[in-house]
Amino acid sequence: MTEGPDEVAPDGAAPDSPAAADRLVLAAAAADWDRLGPLLDAEPEVRDRLAALLTAYRGSSRPGRFAAEAARLLREALPAEFGDGAAGRLVPTAPAGAKAPSVRGFVAEDLVVLLVDGHRMAGPVLGAVRDRLLAEPAVAPDTVGARGPDPGGSGLIRLPGPGGRPRLPLFQFDEGLSPRSVVLDVNRLLGADADPWGVADWWLSGNAWLGTAPARLLGSGQDGRLLDAARLLKEAD
Numbered sequence: 001m002t003e004g005p006d007e008v009a010p011d012g013a014a015p016d017s018p019a020a021a022d023r024l025v026l027a028a029a030a031a032d033w034d035r036l037g038p039l040l041d042a043e044p045e046v047r048d049r050l051a052a053l054l055t056a057y058r059g060s061s062r063p064g065r066f067a068a069e070a071a072r073l074l075r076e077a078l079p080a081e082f083g084d085g086a087a088g089r090l091v092p093t094a095p096a097g098a099k100a101p102s103v104r105g106f107v108a109e110d111l112v113v114l115l116v117d118g119h120r121m122a123g124p125v126l127g128a129v130r131d132r133l134l135a136e137p138a139v140a141p142d143t144v145g146a147r148g149p150d151p152g153g154s155g156l157i158r159l160p161g162p163g164g165r166p167r168l169p170l171f172q173f174d175e176g177l178s179p180r181s182v183v184l185d186v187n188r189l190l191g192a193d194a195d196p197w198g199v200a201d202w203w204l205s206g207n208a209w210l211g212t213a214p215a216r217l218l219g220s221g222q223d224g225r226l227l228d229a230a231r232l233l234k235e236a237d
């Protein structure tokens with residue numbers, strides 16, 4: 001396996017320590033998920049066991065044990081990638097400022113997102129977008145459903161959070177948790193059902209044409225401008 005720069009946290013663990021090596025295996029699997037994911041799909045028992053270990057890794061105050069078990073499972077299931085042979089050997093380095101063992105910017109937690117949460121918002125670029133969007137105020141589907149609207153209806157953005165549990169960004173609703181009609185119109189126009197992350201990012205990021213993030217204009221009587229901005233984006237595509 002050909003790797004880019006591999007980063008190891010300056011947390012007291014040497015680059016060749018077992019703890020760093022285990023997390024490096026998980027990071028390497030995340031970095032090469034497009035190729036390795038299908039190999040694990042062919043071994044459902046291994047994939048399910050790995051998902052359980054990664055879930056425990058995320059929720060533990062002492063995740064090292066679960067990282068070790070997950071890395072061991074990958075070494076056994078994919079020896080050509082992570083075994084002791086030359087083809088599977090990973091050699092980490094420790095550049096200044098590194099915070100976690102990583103491969104091409106992917107860290108162990110990205111493997112949790114890819115396998116357990118079930119989406120591709122992982123890695124050095126998309127992971128940062130994921131964290132920013134999931135930090136925004138959101139509401140659970142059950143809370144919305146209890147008020148009447150169908151939380152699974154077309155036109156609502158649903159972002160998978162930890163464990164794949166859906167979160168509905170709060171800007172989509174009025175104070176009574178009824179979906180805003182302009183939000184539904186824009187979401188359908190931009191294809192939120194197929195690309196919820198991209199459409200959520202459009203709503204919550206600065207927009208040069210509007211002069212602010214579109215979500216900030218909701219409830220201000222500027223629904224027409226929001227629709228025009230969405231149509232401009234659609235036409236540019």
